Amino acid sequence: MTRAKLDFVATDSTLTSSQKAEILKADNKDLSFAYTYWELTSAGSTSREMLVYGKAHYEFNYTTFEGWASGTVPTVFSALPVLQIKDLRPSSKSHGQEVVLAEAMVIDTFLARRFGLLGDNEWESLAIQSFYSNIHYLRERCARSTLFVAPELRKKGRDEFLNTTLVKFCEDHEHHLKANGSNGHYVGDKLSLADIHLSNIIHFFTTVQWGKMALDCFQQYESLWKVEETVKKVPAIAEWRQTDLYKGLVEKSIVFYTVYHAIPEDKP
Structure with missing residues (x-):
């Protein structure tokens, strides 16, 4: 089965790597975070709690086993979680565009840095x-x-x-x-x-x-x-x-x- 894929580093994407990096520099209030994982605690718990702690604009999406079996759930590596980060800035050239992150440890560390949970130096x-x-x-x-x-x-x-x-x-x-x-x-x-x-x-x-x-x-x-x-x-x-x-x-x-x-x- 070929699973649906999320854009990650495609060179023909509407966003260049530099533009994606600029989105990630935006204030938390100017971004929304869509976190997709199974309807379980497990490896999804830490990211969810950081999004709650950080008072972010977030939504939690859940994958069913039926949806997963169909191959229609888009991922980067045929695995969950994934985090989709959308630019909410009205004046931004990338308004409404998304940056995608994959792998639990990468997502957790990224969110920790954004919400002041990685120390002072x-x-x-x-x-x-x-x-x-x-x-x-x-x-x-x-x-x-x-x-x-x-x-x-x-x-x-x-x-x-x-x-x-x-x-x-x-x-x-x-x-x-x-x-x-x-x-x-x-x-x-x-x-x-x-x-x-x-x-x-x-x-x-x-x-x-x-x-x-x-x-x-x-x-x-x-x-x-x-x-x-x-x-x-x-x-x-x-x-x-x-x-x-x-x-x-x-x-x-x-x-x-x-x-x-x-x-x-x-x-x-």
């Missing part, structure tokens, strides 16, 4: 991105060991992940969070991309996937858990997580990971 930015990358790949390590394996191996993979991989992750991050003063943030004393991403990973593992088993692990690490407590009290994020829309995404995620990825039956 280059070193802080690099440190935040390092923590973010390590958090992001915890999800990948989880998928490799517990989801994309034969059903009869999933319980063993889960137990090894929770007892070894997750423990080592928590120990590493606890060390660095203590070094930053155990203040609920990874770098300095400001909310960052790494903080939000960790909170979403914790929320996913403890709400969607493994419940109390994951919760018991995370709560052993006081500095790490303080990040979760800090992020969930950010007014915009707290309000978003109380919406029916967000709760619906969590419920659909539980169904998806239970039905399609067969969470081990002995989950409490």
Whole structure:
């Protein structure tokens, strides 16, 4: 099947690379952001929460399995998420034109920079991105060991992940969070991309996937858990997580990971 494609770097596009770069220099109030992902939490949560936090002009689009199977959902790499950024400036030559971004890590980092979530200088930015990358790949390590394996191996993979991989992750991050003063943030004393991403990973593992088993692990690490407590009290994020829309995404995620990825039956 040939899937529908979004314009990314085509040389015959109506926008040159320089014009696209100029759009990205516009103020947040002069842009709109359309974020497309599955109707799940998972890898889409961090970008959604940054768009909410940044008070951006945004819309969340959701792909159905039927729509995906038809090949009509436009993407860059036959994968989600994608972010479409539209120029809203009436006087701009590119008014109404769009720039497209792909790949979760690229989109997350781009939004973090726009909304002041990448620190105050280059070193802080690099440190935040390092923590973010390590958090992001915890999800990948989880998928490799517990989801994309034969059903009869999933319980063993889960137990090894929770007892070894997750423990080592928590120990590493606890060390660095203590070094930053155990203040609920990874770098300095400001909310960052790494903080939000960790909170979403914790929320996913403890709400969607493994419940109390994951919760018991995370709560052993006081500095790490303080990040979760800090992020969930950010007014915009707290309000978003109380919406029916967000709760619906969590419920659909539980169904998806239970039905399609067969969470081990002995989950409490």
